[in-house]
Amino acid sequence: MIATLSYSWPSILVFAAAAVLVLVGALGVITFKNPVHSALSLIMTLFGVAVAFVAQQADFLAAVQIIVYAGAIVVLFLFVIMFLGVDRKEHVHVEPFVAQRPLAALGAVITVGGLIALMAESHWVTGVKSVSTVGTALATGQANVHQLGTAVFTTYLFAFEATAALLVIAVVGAVLLARRERVLASEEVDE
Amino acid sequence: MNVPAAWYLVLAAVLFGIGAFGLLTRRSALIMFMCVELMLNAVNLTFVTFARTLSDIGGQATVFFVMVVAAAEVTVGLGIVVAVFRRRASTSVDELSDLRG
Numbered sequence: 414m415i416a417t418l419s420y421s422w423p424s425i426l427v428f429a430a431a432a433v434l435v436l437v438g439a440l441g442v443i444t445f446k447n448p449v450h451s452a453l454s455l456i457m458t459l460f461g462v463a464v465a466f467v468a469q470q471a472d473f474l475a476a477v478q479i480i481v482y483a484g485a486i487v488v489l490f491l492f493v494i495m496f497l498g499v500d501r502k503e504h505v506h507v508e509p510f511v512a513q514r515p516l517a518a519l520g521a522v523i524t525v526g527g528l529i530a531l532m533a534e535s536h537w538v539t540g541v542k543s544v545s546t547v548g549t550a551l552a553t554g555q556a557n558v559h560q561l562g563t564a565v566f567t568t569y570l571f572a573f574e575a576t577a578a579l580l581v582i583a584v585v586g587a588v589l590l591a592r593r594e595r596v597l598a599s600e601e602v603d604e
Numbered sequence: 605m606n607v608p609a610a611w612y613l614v615l616a617a618v619l620f621g622i623g624a625f626g627l628l629t630r631r632s633a634l635i636m637f638m639c640v641e642l643m644l645n646a647v648n649l650t651f652v653t654f655a656r657t658l659s660d661i662g663g664q665a666t667v668f669f670v671m672v673v674a675a676a677e678v679t680v681g682l683g684i685v686v687a688v689f690r691r692r693a694s695t696s697v698d699e700l701s702d703l704r705g
Contacts, residue, residue, distance in 0.1 A: 420606065420607050420608070421606070424606045424607045425607055428607045428611055428612070428615075431615070432615050435615060435619055436615075436618065436619070436622070439619055439622040439623065439626075439642050440622060442622075442626060442635070442638050442639065442642060443622060443623075443625060443626030443629070443630065443635070443639065448632060448634050448635060451634075451635055451638055452638065455638050455641060455642070458619070458642060458645065459645065462645045462648065462649055465612060465615070465649055465652070466649075466652055468606070469606075469612065469652050469653060469655075469656040470655075470656055471652045471655065471656070471664050471667070473664075474648075474652065474664055474667050474668065474671075477668070477671060478671070481671055481675060482641070482645075482671070482674075485675065486641065486674070486675060486678050489678060489679070489682060490634065490637070490638065490678075490682070493634065493682045493685060493686060494634060496686070497685075497686065497689045497695065513628070513629060514629050516628075517624075517625050517628035517629045518625060520624070520625075520628065521621040521622070521624045521625040521628070522621070524620070524621055524624060525617050525618055525620070525621035528617040528620070529614055529617055532610060532613055532614070532617075551655065551656060551659045551660075551661065557664075560661045561661055561664055561665060561668065564661045564662065564664075564665045565665055565668060568662070568665070569665050569669070572669055573669075576669060576672040576673070579672070579673065579676050580672065580675070580676055582676075583675075583676035583677075583679045583680050584679065586679075586680050586683065587679045587680055587682070587683035588683075589683075590680070590683035590684055590686070590687045591683045591686045591687065593690075
């Protein structure tokens with residue numbers, strides 16, 4: 414506890430707020446019966462993660478997190494939920510696989526416990542800076558955008574171009590999948 | 605002084621566990637997609653934490669690409685859900701048993 418006091422109170426408060434947002438939202442996603450409520454809980458978790466990003470000098474990613482995840486992905490989820498009309502209760506009492514829930518809980522606990530034990534055993538976090546960027550501290554604000562942009566358009570340029578192709582393929586694939594079969598059938602008749 | 609990286613790493617591990625549990629227990633394909641998003645966010649949080657600890661922008665660049673791939677994955681995944689729903693009028697994954705031997 415004495416060690417805890419050496420950290421500044423604002424950073425502890427920010428971490429606590431982020432942790433509460435993330436965990437409450439995540440538990441809401443997996444417990445709510447109504448998919449719309451789950452999607453709204455997901456927004457809460459995403460905001461919590463964005464808070465954690467801001468607290469760790471990832472300003473641009475926090476903005477992208479809100480715009481892309483909360484603004485686009487969750488809205489896409491809500492569109493599909495409303496479009497399909499599945500915003501009614503799911504039949505959660507149907508459990509065809511005996512003891513699925515305890516087994517899943519056991520697996521999740523083992524995974525989390527293993528990760529935390531691994532973290533406690535290893536010495537990943539030593540305070541030593543990365544050898545690839547010695548001397549260039551991680552910046553905040555506009556400088557963070559500048560740093561990230563420089564990295565994306567130089568070191569990761571090929572990956573960046575590949576994501577462009579990936580997004581085009583995803584859009585074409587989604588349109589093809591969501592098209593009505595009636596249209597496909599009439600086209601085949603025309604041909 | 606900022607809180608130690610281990611706190612954020614533990615938070616990310618717990619978030620990953622919650623997402624994994626939801627993915628294994630929920631029946632609706634839509635909720636399962638949301639749980640995948642939870643797990644992706646847990647990994648993103650880990651990447652950002654290590655980027656801060658090592659003062660390396662590479663971790664943040666990786667998170668940027670993970671977000672792009674997640675957006676593409678959700679687009680195609682929801683397209684599949686819509687296509688399946690047209691055929692079966694249900695999003696429950698238990699009813700997708702056509703390939704059962």
